Amino acid sequence: MTSLEEKIDEAKRLSLQITKETDDDRLMTLSVGPQHPGSGHFRFTIKLDGDYIVFVDPDPGYVHRGHEKMCEYRNHFQNIPHLERPVIHDSCNITYAYSLAVEDLVGITVPRRGQFIRALASELSRLSYTLYWLAIYGIFLGHSTMFMWPAGDRELLIDLLERLSGARVTNAFNIPGGVRNDIPYNFKEKCLAQVNYFEKRLKEYDNIFYNNPLVRQRTEGVGILTKEDAIKLGVTGSVLRASGVPFDVRKVEPYDVYNEIDFNVQYMKTCDSFARAYVPVLDMRESCHIIRQLLDKMPESGDVREKLQFNIKSSPGETYKRVESGRGALGYHVVSDGTPKPYRVKASVGSFRNLLALPFLLTGSKLGDMPAIYWSLNYWPVEADR
Amino acid sequence: MNTATGFIKALESGTKHIVLKRFTLRYPEEKLKFVGDGYQFDPKKGVGIAGTRGRHILFHDKCTGCQLCAIACEGIAEAITMVKVDEQWKQNKKSIMPQIDYGKCVFCGLCVDACPFYALYMTNDYELSSFTKSHLIYTPSQLAVKPKYDGEVEIKIGSRGAYHG
Numbered sequence: 001m002t003s004l005e006e007k008i009d010e011a012k013r014l015s016l017q018i019t020k021e022t023d024d025d026r027l028m029t030l031s032v033g034p035q036h037p038g039s040g041h042f043r044f045t046i047k048l049d050g051d052y053i054v055f056v057d058p059d060p061g062y063v064h065r066g067h068e069k070m071c072e073y074r075n076h077f078q079n080i081p082h083l084e085r086p087v088i089h090d091s092c093n094i095t096y097a098y099s100l101a102v103e104d105l106v107g108i109t110v111p112r113r114g115q116f117i118r119a120l121a122s123e124l125s126r127l128s129y130t131l132y133w134l135a136i137y138g139i140f141l142g143h144s145t146m147f148m149w150p151a152g153d154r155e156l157l158i159d160l161l162e163r164l165s166g167a168r169v170t171n172a173f174n175i176p177g178g179v180r181n182d183i184p185y186n187f188k189e190k191c192l193a194q195v196n197y198f199e200k201r202l203k204e205y206d207n208i209f210y211n212n213p214l215v216r217q218r219t220e221g222v223g224i225l226t227k228e229d230a231i232k233l234g235v236t237g238s239v240l241r242a243s244g245v246p247f248d249v250r251k252v253e254p255y256d257v258y259n260e261i262d263f264n265v266q267y268m269k270t271c272d273s274f275a276r277a278y279v280p281v282l283d284m285r286e287s288c289h290i291i292r293q294l295l296d297k298m299p300e301s302g303d304v305r306e307k308l309q310f311n312i313k314s315s316p317g318e319t320y321k322r323v324e325s326g327r328g329a330l331g332y333h334v335v336s337d338g339t340p341k342p343y344r345v346k347a348s349v350g351s352f353r354n355l356l357a358l359p360f361l362l363t364g365s366k367l368g369d370m371p372a373i374y375w376s377l378n379y380w381p382v383e384a385d386r
Numbered sequence: 387m388n389t390a391t392g393f394i395k396a397l398e399s400g401t402k403h404i405v406l407k408r409f410t411l412r413y414p415e416e417k418l419k420f421v422g423d424g425y426q427f428d429p430k431k432g433v434g435i436a437g438t439r440g441r442h443i444l445f446h447d448k449c450t451g452c453q454l455c456a457i458a459c460e461g462i463a464e465a466i467t468m469v470k471v472d473e474q475w476k477q478n479k480k481s482i483m484p485q486i487d488y489g490k491c492v493f494c495g496l497c498v499d500a501c502p503f504y505a506l507y508m509t510n511d512y513e514l515s516s517f518t519k520s521h522l523i524y525t526p527s528q529l530a531v532k533p534k535y536d537g538e539v540e541i542k543i544g545s546r547g548a549y550h551g
Contacts, residue, residue, distance in 0.1 A: 181434035307432035
């Protein structure tokens with residue numbers, strides 16, 4: 001196994017060589033995306049020597065919309081609907097991090113029932129995001145059943161989110177001060193039934209996809225990211241956990257009610273594409289377990305929201321709060337100068353950090369392994385561009 | 387697990403679904419049943435009431451023309467503009483009421499949270515498509531109409547899997 005420095009040196013040497021020998025017929029330049037069915041709004045150019053990738057140049061930025069700058073012209077409540085746009089499937093987690101930061105600046109605590117409800121919404125949101133990601137991973141590997149099953153089962157969770165918040169994907173549910181509304185009548189039974197059924201479906205995913213010999217042959221032993229390299233490259237979320245590091249923000253820095261919840265951080269030590277594809281499924285099982293506990297431990301009655309003024313002024317200062325999203329640690333750094341609008345908002349997202357591992361993993365692998373490696377990184381192009 | 391059992395198990399879990407119930411919602415014939423009559427907000431308690439966030443409903447006898455909904459929408463979608471109406475109401479001296487452009491609205495419902503007079507709610511009506519852009523602009527009189535929505539299908543979980551019924 002070559003170390004990170006050696007591989008980086010090798011890549012630098014190769015890239016120097018390639019720029020010198022641009023007329024060489026031996027190398028072929030191939031552009032993947034942005035119109036490739038699996039790449040998302042993202043393009044990367046690869047140079048091929050025969051069947052092997054020798055050089056990768058990721059080119060993000062196709063869907064950059066400057067939402068960090070947009071935050072400076074809106075107050076904290078008006079920021080919520082546009083902040084959740086990058087990953088609408090995981091909207092509750094994004095607004096969760098921003099709400100935690102604003103609550104810290106304003107200096108309020110959310111009522112206990114509100115904390116449970118927004119943790120519940122975030123877990124449902126995480127499940128629905130992970131299913132969407134899994135559907136694309138399935139179709140990227142050419143397994144069309146694995147596209148249709150998660151996309152269909154996602155409806156179970158979208159239905160719950162719609163009952164809870166009123167919208168299917170762009171929920172705008174977690175706001176500074178708590179949640180928008182209390183859970184509706186009969187929600188607990190409905191949620192329990194659908195989440196339990198969904199957990200049974202995960203076993204069928206194992207049978208048709210993860211234990212399928214064809215999928216195993218395409219993903220096992222492909223794109224090895226060792227523990228040391230993963231830590232040095234700074235990857236996060238499921239990619240980090242697949243490399244054998246049991247890191248989860250919910251466990252390391254518990255926010256809200258997560259220190260009362262009993263759950264394990266799921267990780268694998270095989271470090272390959274299969275592990276990166278399977279750790280999200282283990283996470284989904286944990287999420288189902290967490291949802292059952294949240295419903296069980298939730299106080300029967302009480303406030304769900306600390307009422308704040310629409311134009312709430314925060315004291316001058318800065319804060320950084322992070323949560324565990326579907327793609328890893330997601331943090332918001334909010335600087336306030338005492339006016340209702342934030343002075344600066346900076347997002348630290350999991351997608352961009354996982355993108356850094358892409359050139360490292362692809363260099364030296366075969367072209368046929370590219371889909372299995374690329375989408376296993378749990379990378380969401382829109383979130384990386386912001 | 388060896389290769390043969392792996393393939394057999396994969397085929398088995400797929401073919402099993404021939405006899406299971408279909409999960410798909412046959413949309414125009416069947417429609418989902420929602421919680422309540424749409425998202426509402428109680429300004430006294432400061433908490434919303436769970437419901438679907440579809441098109442708005444405006445109660446002309448309660449609207450005072452205070453523009454708080456339009457101010458809340460500034461910087462989000464800028465979908466709300468205040469327009470002059472012909473009606474005369476005691477509480478609405480300026481005779482202005484919100485007009486909503488559904489080509490711009492993102493259905494976040496923060497305008498409902500902003501209304502202190504119980505005048506603006508949201509309804510279950512989400513089928514707003516039209517042939518022209520101008521038809522997407524709903525005037526105060528169009529917003530006053532209570533929509534008809536008769537969805538009655540829910541997700542049910544039986545012994546033969548989940549289905550819409």
